[in-house]
Amino acid sequence: MSFYTYIEQYHEFDFIKFFSGVTDEAIFRSLAKDTLSSTDFLTLLSPRASEHLEIMAHKAHRLTVQHFGRTIQLFIPLYLSNQCTNQCAYCGFNRNNSIIRNTLSLAQIEEEAVAIAATGMRHVLFLTGESPQHTPISYLTAAAEILKRHFASVSIEIFPLDKADYHLLQQAGVDGMTIFQETYDEQIYRRVHLAGPKMDYRFRLDAPQRGASAGLRAVNIGALLGLSEPRREIFLTGLHGRYLEFTCLDTEVSISLPRFNEAEGNFQPEYRVDNPSFIQFMSALRLFLPRAGITISTRENARFRDRLLYLGATRFSAASSTCVGGYSGSTAQQSQQFEITDNRSVEEVVAAIIANGYQPVFKDWDMIT
Amino acid sequence: MTKDLLHLGNASFSNRLFTGTGKFAANALIPKMLKASGSQMITVAIRRIDSTARSENILNFIPSDVTLLPNTSGARNAEQAVHIARIAREAGCGDFIKIEVITDMKYLMPDNIETLKATEILSREGFTVLPYILPDLPLAKRLESAGAAAVMPLGAPIGSNRGLETQSLIALLIENCTLPVIVDAGIGRPSHAAAAMEMGAAAVLVNTAIATASDPEAMGRAFDLAVRGGRAAFLAELADQSAAARASSPLTGFLYENPSTLVDSPQG
Numbered sequence: 001m002s003f004y005t006y007i008e009q010y011h012e013f014d015f016i017k018f019f020s021g022v023t024d025e026a027i028f029r030s031l032a033k034d035t036l037s038s039t040d041f042l043t044l045l046s047p048r049a050s051e052h053l054e055i056m057a058h059k060a061h062r063l064t065v066q067h068f069g070r071t072i073q074l075f076i077p078l079y080l081s082n083q084c085t086n087q088c089a090y091c092g093f094n095r096n097n098s099i100i101r102n103t104l105s106l107a108q109i110e111e112e113a114v115a116i117a118a119t120g121m122r123h124v125l126f127l128t129g130e131s132p133q134h135t136p137i138s139y140l141t142a143a144a145e146i147l148k149r150h151f152a153s154v155s156i157e158i159f160p161l162d163k164a165d166y167h168l169l170q171q172a173g174v175d176g177m178t179i180f181q182e183t184y185d186e187q188i189y190r191r192v193h194l195a196g197p198k199m200d201y202r203f204r205l206d207a208p209q210r211g212a213s214a215g216l217r218a219v220n221i222g223a224l225l226g227l228s229e230p231r232r233e234i235f236l237t238g239l240h241g242r243y244l245e246f247t248c249l250d251t252e253v254s255i256s257l258p259r260f261n262e263a264e265g266n267f268q269p270e271y272r273v274d275n276p277s278f279i280q281f282m283s284a285l286r287l288f289l290p291r292a293g294i295t296i297s298t299r300e301n302a303r304f305r306d307r308l309l310y311l312g313a314t315r316f317s318a319a320s321s322t323c324v325g326g327y328s329g330s331t332a333q334q335s336q337q338f339e340i341t342d343n344r345s346v347e348e349v350v351a352a353i354i355a356n357g358y359q360p361v362f363k364d365w366d367m368i369t
Numbered sequence: 370m371t372k373d374l375l376h377l378g379n380a381s382f383s384n385r386l387f388t389g390t391g392k393f394a395a396n397a398l399i400p401k402m403l404k405a406s407g408s409q410m411i412t413v414a415i416r417r418i419d420s421t422a423r424s425e426n427i428l429n430f431i432p433s434d435v436t437l438l439p440n441t442s443g444a445r446n447a448e449q450a451v452h453i454a455r456i457a458r459e460a461g462c463g464d465f466i467k468i469e470v471i472t473d474m475k476y477l478m479p480d481n482i483e484t485l486k487a488t489e490i491l492s493r494e495g496f497t498v499l500p501y502i503l504p505d506l507p508l509a510k511r512l513e514s515a516g517a518a519a520v521m522p523l524g525a526p527i528g529s530n531r532g533l534e535t536q537s538l539i540a541l542l543i544e545n546c547t548l549p550v551i552v553d554a555g556i557g558r559p560s561h562a563a564a565a566m567e568m569g570a571a572a573v574l575v576n577t578a579i580a581t582a583s584d585p586e587a588m589g590r591a592f593d594l595a596v597r598g599g600r601a602a603f604l605a606e607l608a609d610q611s612a613a614a615r616a617s618s619p620l621t622g623f624l625y626e627n628p629s630t631l632v633d634s635p636q637g
Contacts, residue, residue: 069580152419249474362419363418
């Protein structure tokens, strides 16, 4: 069983025709439901539904408070390596970009862990490019074991693995994973992933399900908004989330809505998602998946992120550096994977969350081994 | 008049509203809510406790006269629940343990089978075990034999605020179990809490409805009043309903009206 069979059902679907047929009455009907069908979800993603944004936002706020309370889970990303064999048109780590490449040694990972733990962060997400030579599974499990000593929760945002390797990482202390499909549109996927193992669309698509079946307790998915028509991307992201909720009942599903930011290489995305559309997408996701986490990274600026507390966000990254060795200064300054626009320290992010009437949660998980 | 106390393990409670620590906008609201509601038992997820110096330790917000009910939230099976319970005890959280084994992240339904297994183990280890369950009478009887101190059936899914959707199943537990029945999840309004207490629940546990209210302190007070009202009604035996049913006997009254009608026995 694969989510791919669900995507196939929409290969011929005429989204433009559907959207042009959406009426206000249909929008209100969908808004009134407790459990939304995929048609309701798509209705709320329509351009016409953007005229009812305030009502959607209120319901999204209410559902988020009901299921998550006035709390926000914090985590911090840690880049271990920018070595990469892939050629992704939009990414700063693209193998064709002439940037300083580095992979943290295990001793340097320890240094970074100490530097991050000193900020009070307890959940860490470690990231790499895709390079079996520089970051083989043995390196990743060793990294996880080090980080586990410093943090309550260790998650990964790395290349897709097979189930056995996910299980090895789980045994080493990893409890969650983030993997973005980047785009659900298979043709565009092929166009922007020009070389390297990442060209395999299906292997990436099924990765969260493999991770969950290998024992990871949380998966976070998303599409890089800008590569393809964003309403369709959000729709399929939501369906993917619901699919994972159904097939991996014991797994917590979260969704990210990464919007395009400038990276090295000056890639110009075909689509831009403006703030009202972003909030419409986020509200619609919340209504469709009331219990799913919604993760907001430092791609979003401080002012905007603080408003998203009220609109469905449940997880924030904080004090993010997208450089390898960016926290302890253990390596020479290098290129970022993408540009971050919320440059606040952990203290500043925490103070803003409290000032907005929310509780920052540093720890809500312990690995039981 | 003897005091109406709820006995669980070695502790007694005069207040039958149990509360929780999750979902508050700030931990500082917790002691205020406890004071306003009079709640004497509060549950806390062991996975949320952080003793590192940098972040707030939630335990520091719970007054010493309130009993801690650590819970095993995050456990996916009996083994993990048992492990978490032992961690709680070692961390000085006392002998109470609320077993929460959830393998369904969509509706947060408890896994009754794993919960029973964990109860058997932890009761033997001397814990005061309060298992969170789907209301299932045969299971409740087995939990009773396994040494549970109470059963905690859900009224509706956690955080749903939908009230006593499982009312008739909870009624079976109350009627047939010697253990106290504490309604644990789904209570969204003080009226739901009152209804549970009227039915004969020994206590209710309310978290979301209090923690996410605009004013958790005032909502805590409201729930306290509702629980007291419902309990008082239960103790007063809600006499009216049964009295009304006894006032006339449409099906059997004829037996006493005209004895001669009994002479002709039914055909066949």
